[in-house]
Amino acid sequence: MTAMTQKAQHKNAQTAATQNETKKPRKILPREERRQQLIEATISCIARDGLGSTTMQMVTKEAGLSLGIANLHFETKDNLLKETLRYVAEEYHSGQIAIMQGQETEDLTSRLTALLNFQLSQGVTQRQKMAVWFAYYGEAGARPVYQKIVSAWDRAAAKQLETLFEAIIEDGQYRNIDAADLAMGYSALIDGLHLALLVTPRELTKKQAKAIAKDFLQRAFPKHL
Structure with a gap:
């Protein structure tokens, strides 16, 4: 391995370490705050697109959350609509x-x-x-x-x-x-x-x-x- 290659690898390792140190962990909100976030997103979607056209995918996109989180809190679209x-x-x-x-x-x-x-x-x-x-x-x-x-x-x-x-x-x-x-x-x-x-x-x-x-x-x- 050449000295130039070793130097490049060392620089890349330092950059990766710096990024890992400065990268902020995803904020974990309490259960009720996540539920409220999804309900408010549902309200926005229904007002904009109508009740029948609203989907879980639209709601999670509006809320900036994953479909998995929505399913975790409400399981189904029907449950989400009822709670809203x-x-x-x-x-x-x-x-x-x-x-x-x-x-x-x-x-x-x-x-x-x-x-x-x-x-x-x-x-x-x-x-x-x-x-x-x-x-x-x-x-x-x-x-x-x-x-x-x-x-x-x-x-x-x-x-x-x-x-x-x-x-x-x-x-x-x-x-x-x-x-x-x-x-x-x-x-x-x-x-x-x-x-x-x-x-x-x-x-x-x-x-x-x-x-x-x-x-x-x-x-x-x-x-x-």
């Missing part, structure tokens, strides 16, 4: 239920105002989130498991809204108002406004949507809003 729906439903409904239960304030007027602000907030009316929400609703009829997840949260939220309206009716001594009917009508209005904001954003602004919902509540509870 559960996350979206829980995020929205748990937020409004906490407000209606008075976890932040017992004052009825404050709770009513906070509920309205939350339901038409930037976070809730984000186009990506609304697109995913309605994509699942569109599939609920054909997929009983989706309907089961959504219905459980819908019933819980509807019950809390009815209870809040009952308390306001009693507090304001309002007459000829049925809390259950009013709660159903208000929920339908909010759902309709969310859909309009998603489908026809140029015809309905968030400010207008909030004004419409506020007008509904003011007509029902003029002493509280």
Whole structure:
């Protein structure tokens, strides 16, 4: 072996050693953080490509993770989609239920105002989130498991809204108002406004949507809003 060859090999060995020393190990995230990363990537894919077109490969590419990691955490695409729906439903409904239960304030007027602000907030009316929400609703009829997840949260939220309206009716001594009917009508209005904001954003602004919902509540509870 020539001196030149030995010198070249020594240089290559030094370079490799330096690269090994400076190469950063892949960051290992906790299980829940990886799951959340995949769920958020799923939300992005569904909003962009639709529920039926979303694949595990698309999700892992969006998340910058391997298919093996996705399979480790969710095993199947169906499980991933169910957990994504559960996350979206829980995020929205748990937020409004906490407000209606008075976890932040017992004052009825404050709770009513906070509920309205939350339901038409930037976070809730984000186009990506609304697109995913309605994509699942569109599939609920054909997929009983989706309907089961959504219905459980819908019933819980509807019950809390009815209870809040009952308390306001009693507090304001309002007459000829049925809390259950009013709660159903208000929920339908909010759902309709969310859909309009998603489908026809140029015809309905968030400010207008909030004004419409506020007008509904003011007509029902003029002493509280």
